[in-house]
Amino acid sequence: MLFQKIPGNPQLRFYLSRCVYCGKLYIKTQNRTTYCSYDCRHKSIQDSKARYQRKRRKLIKDGELISNENNFIGTTFLSKHPQKDFKKEHESILKEARRLGVRT
Numbered sequence: 250m251l252f253q254k255i256p257g258n259p260q261l262r263f264y265l266s267r268c269v270y271c272g273k274l275y276i277k278t279q280n281r282t283t284y285c286s287y288d289c290r291h292k293s294i295q296d297s298k299a300r301y302q303r304k305r306r307k308l309i310k311d312g313e314l315i316s317n318e319n320n321f322i323g324t325t326f327l328s329k330h331p332q333k334d335f336k337k338e339h340e341s342i343l344k345e346a347r348r349l350g351v352r353t
Contacts, residue, residue: 269293312350 266277268285270293275285284290308314327345332338346353 315349 263276263278265274266282267274268289269283270289271285273285273289284293305314327341332341343353
């Protein structure tokens with residue numbers, strides 16, 4: 250092969266490698282490249298994001314993970330200040346717990 254890496258020859262920079270995504274052989278010009286093209290790299294990233302989202306949605310559905318899409322601290326329906334009437338405060342906390350699916 251024309252660009253095959255020869256052991257003991259540090260000057261040779263080009264050698265054949267196999268793409269991690271599609272398995273196609275390509276000429277590797279840098280040590281850190283793992284994909285044959287931008288498209289393979291992009292599709293691989295999309296696949297890994299899709300796997301992550303599937304796993305995350307399953308955890309949310311099973312109740313192991315509580316979704317906080319808006320990045321608010323705490324819950325969205327409880328106010329920052331407690332109500333003066335204890336019964337109303339207790340009812341609002343129970344309502345929020347039911348909404349989140351937390352057993353009380």
